[in-house]
Amino acid sequence: MTDTTEETVGDRREGAAETFVKVSALREGTVIDHLVGGTALKVLSVLGMRFEGAVMVGLNLDSRKAGRKDIIKIERRELTPAEVARIALISPRATFSIIRDFKVVRKFTPELPTVVEGLVRCPNPSCISNANWVTTKFSVVRPDPLRVRCHYCERSLKKEEIELL
Amino acid sequence: MTDTTEETVGDRREGAAETFVKVSALREGTVIDHLVGGTALKVLSVLGMRFEGAVMVGLNLDSRKAGRKDIIKIERRELTPAEVARIALISPRATFSIIRDFKVVRKFTPELPTVVEGLVRCPNPSCISNANWVTTKFSVVRPDPLRVRCHYCERSLKKEEIELL
Numbered sequence: 068m069t070d071t072t073e074e075t076v077g078d079r080r081e082g083a084a085e086t087f088v089k090v091s092a093l094r095e096g097t098v099i100d101h102l103v104g105g106t107a108l109k110v111l112s113v114l115g116m117r118f119e120g121a122v123m124v125g126l127n128l129d130s131r132k133a134g135r136k137d138i139i140k141i142e143r144r145e146l147t148p149a150e151v152a153r154i155a156l157i158s159p160r161a162t163f164s165i166i167r168d169f170k171v172v173r174k175f176t177p178e179l180p181t182v183v184e185g186l187v188r189c190p191n192p193s194c195i196s197n198a199n200w201v202t203t204k205f206s207v208v209r210p211d212p213l214r215v216r217c218h219y220c221e222r223s224l225k226k227e228e229i230e231l232l
Numbered sequence: 233m234t235d236t237t238e239e240t241v242g243d244r245r246e247g248a249a250e251t252f253v254k255v256s257a258l259r260e261g262t263v264i265d266h267l268v269g270g271t272a273l274k275v276l277s278v279l280g281m282r283f284e285g286a287v288m289v290g291l292n293l294d295s296r297k298a299g300r301k302d303i304i305k306i307e308r309r310e311l312t313p314a315e316v317a318r319i320a321l322i323s324p325r326a327t328f329s330i331i332r333d334f335k336v337v338r339k340f341t342p343e344l345p346t347v348v349e350g351l352v353r354c355p356n357p358s359c360i361s362n363a364n365w366v367t368t369k370f371s372v373v374r375p376d377p378l379r380v381r382c383h384y385c386e387r388s389l390k391k392e393e394i395e396l397l
Binding site for chain 2: 120
């Protein structure tokens, strides 16, 4: 119970002290909500796993809207447009909230671009986009369930076949 | 704001609603606290990433005791002795709390056994323990910082060299 960033809330009965849920409010940072259940760890890996501040991750949470969802709260970090685009490919209905001084200053659901460049690897071994001087390029055929098509070899990929670069 | 398992706490000012930290108390499950900062995702992978209930993960939290720590709360799951031993190898000072009906019914810091069998891979390619009919066996030379020694080839491994099976 000595951790400095945490705030204790919950049932204060005798003997129940250890069961308090300990949380800290996000002063500055980003909340990524409504991630498809099970995708949060992939999203963390997209973000490079280098975090200056605290990160809270909720996996497998009940959600009326989406069955099971994941949520990520990242302290002291705002995402780049490229990071947001990668996350939208993993979980197209994710919502992003930018927090400053404990307030949401911006909230958005990114629209998938019609073309994604340099984000997805083409699994076709003979595709020219796998040469290291070529930037991969896919058109988004359909956003949800996601389907993309390689600009070079025209191979079409379903969501579960997509491997991010 | 419609998610059923969550309870809203925090600042109720107008315009600040979105910044509430939303948490759910753990009714039944396990809390793994005081994990060395940065080890939580490795611990999740030890647990096989198959979770029936919700999982909350805090990464990089400030801790007076330990600098930076991670914490994991797992709903509706108690760990097997083998899982606890694996986690102790990753983070020897981790504490485990078993929660039932919102109360801590047991809290412990596992002691590392003097011998660990079937948990660590020997990196020596000519070690007999890498044959698939042999169970690996290491003696714990020192718990913190961890050092183990292979029973078969006597190779000694530092914490960062240990690869879990």
